[in-house]
Amino acid sequence: MPRTKQFDEKEVLNKAMELFWEKGFHATSIQDLVSHIGINRASIYDTYGDKTALFDKAFEQYRNNSLESLRNILHSEPDVKKGFQNLFQLVIDDVKTGRCTKGCFVVNTITELVPGDAALQNKLVQNSAITEALFAEYIRNGITSGNLTTSKNPEAMAFTLFTLFSGLRVMAKIEQNPSKLSDTIAIGLTILD
Amino acid sequence: MPRTKQFDEKEVLNKAMELFWEKGFHATSIQDLVSHIGINRASIYDTYGDKTALFDKAFEQYRNNSLESLRNILHSEPDVKKGFQNLFQLVIDDVKTGRCTKGCFVVNTITELVPGDAALQNKLVQNSAITEALFAEYIRNGITSGNLTTSKNPEAMAFTLFTLFSGLRVMAKIEQNPSKLSDTIAIGLTILD
DNA sequence: TTTGTATCGGAACGATAGTTCCAAAATAGA
DNA sequence: TCTATTTTGGAACTATCGTTCCGATACAAA
Numbered sequence: 425m426p427r428t429k430q431f432d433e434k435e436v437l438n439k440a441m442e443l444f445w446e447k448g449f450h451a452t453s454i455q456d457l458v459s460h461i462g463i464n465r466a467s468i469y470d471t472y473g474d475k476t477a478l479f480d481k482a483f484e485q486y487r488n489n490s491l492e493s494l495r496n497i498l499h500s501e502p503d504v505k506k507g508f509q510n511l512f513q514l515v516i517d518d519v520k521t522g523r524c525t526k527g528c529f530v531v532n533t534i535t536e537l538v539p540g541d542a543a544l545q546n547k548l549v550q551n552s553a554i555t556e557a558l559f560a561e562y563i564r565n566g567i568t569s570g571n572l573t574t575s576k577n578p579e580a581m582a583f584t585l586f587t588l589f590s591g592l593r594v595m596a597k598i599e600q601n602p603s604k605l606s607d608t609i610a611i612g613l614t615i616l617d
Numbered sequence: 618m619p620r621t622k623q624f625d626e627k628e629v630l631n632k633a634m635e636l637f638w639e640k641g642f643h644a645t646s647i648q649d650l651v652s653h654i655g656i657n658r659a660s661i662y663d664t665y666g667d668k669t670a671l672f673d674k675a676f677e678q679y680r681n682n683s684l685e686s687l688r689n690i691l692h693s694e695p696d697v698k699k700g701f702q703n704l705f706q707l708v709i710d711d712v713k714t715g716r717c718t719k720g721c722f723v724v725n726t727i728t729e730l731v732p733g734d735a736a737l738q739n740k741l742v743q744n745s746a747i748t749e750a751l752f753a754e755y756i757r758n759g760i761t762s763g764n765l766t767t768s769k770n771p772e773a774m775a776f777t778l779f780t781l782f783s784g785l786r787v788m789a790k791i792e793q794n795p796s797k798l799s800d801t802i803a804i805g806l807t808i809l810d
Numbered sequence: 811t812t813t814g815t816a817t818c819g820g821a822a823c824g825a826t827a828g829t830t831c832c833a834a835a836a837t838a839g840a
Numbered sequence: 841t842c843t844a845t846t847t848t849g850g851a852a853c854t855a856t857c858g859t860t861c862c863g864a865t866a867c868a869a870a
Contacts, residue, residue: 428837429847448729450643454828464849465829471847475828525732531787535728536641538790539718548791576807580800583788587801588777591784594724595776597731598741607773608780611808614769621867622817647858657818658859664817668858 441482445529486529504566512609528593634675638722679722697759705802721786
């Protein structure tokens with residue numbers, strides 16, 4: 425009976441994600457979203473709720489996308505160092521092409537909105553834990569299979585690489601010399617030795 | 618002849634810095650500043666200019682403070698690894714005491730306001746260059762004096778440690794387990810080996 | 811003490827924030 | 841084709857945004 429929606433929910437969420445990702449929560453107004461997405465204010469509120477709810481959904485979508493591509497990148501490369509190299513290389517590619525200057529939505533959100541809303545903070549902590557666990561498992565498998573030879577603690581290495589990765593996503597926003605970032609990655613990966 | 622100011626300019630700038638540092642540029646309103654600082658709106662505008670100008674001055678003050686304490690920490694410790702250890706330890710101390718959850722004002726500003734105003738971006742690039750140079754010189758001195766034994770490139774190590782440091786300041790906002798951060802530092806400093 | 815000048819307190823400005831509401835439009839089923 | 845139901849477009853609401861203005865105040869110099 426009802427009239428059908430004239431937009432695709434996922435597609436709109438993607439556009440909202442892009443804008444929040446680029447400008448952050450506070451600098452993105454509902455009007456910005458309306459203009460950028462091209463749908464009516466009322467449609468946003470009816471479909472997603474208020475600004476915070478929309479942000480949450482957009483952020484959730486980013487997390488899902490990232491975690492999935494993260495898993496793909498690592499699991500498609502049996503050599504641990506190469507796997508991390510491939511992951512880190514994505515950041516450099518963004519700088520090289522100049523296509524994406526938005527940094528990492530998660531990092532941006534941590535620095536903008538923590539301390540603040542407790543629910544969001546929990547989500548961020550959980551996201552960090554999942555990523556660390558992913559890194560750690562990947563490293564442990566490398567050690568077990570003999571691909572990696574190190575006496576260091578896998579979990580600690582995982583957290584260190586994750587920290588370095590987060591730092592890289594900050595630096596990539598202002599450091600436009602890709603070779604400098606490449607050198608950093610090469611040195612950073614010696615952590616695995 | 619004129620009436621004297623009823624507040625200390627530096628002191629007020631410090632309070633403005635605290636607020637911008639904690640909440641970021643966009644989430645900090647003039648009213649927030651008026652309430653937190655305790656002076657009148659007109660006094661802010663008369664003394665510092667508009668919101669952007671005040672932010673710039675507050676940010677400049679943070680940079681000066683940080684660079685000075687950075688220099689002090691490194692120059693007071695001849696052992697390079699210990700020097701960096703001491704520097705990184707400050708981040709952990711913030712987490713341990715729970716006193717400062719604001720992260721790093723510079724990192725926060727990069728993730729919030731880049732890409733954006735070109736003048737600010739230049740300032741951030743310059744700040745990064747100064748810090749890298751400081752790190753690099755410290756490392757080079759360590760190599761020259763025989764305190765450090767490594768075949769790696771000092772500038773690249775400097776940038777890597779700076780990147781790791783930036784990442785640490787992000788992670789410290791959500792990772793409340795200090796020992797995890799300590800482990801990361803220990804592993805991160807093996808970059809100097 | 812008087813005078814001139816800058817500051818202070820607070821009201822007020824227009825613009826924009828996030829949000830709500832409602833009449834008009836549109837479509838899936840009867 | 842008609843009807844019931846939902847979406848849509850856009851006006852409108854209140855609150856707050858950054859900023860300006862001005863009369864009252866207070867101090868340094870004469």
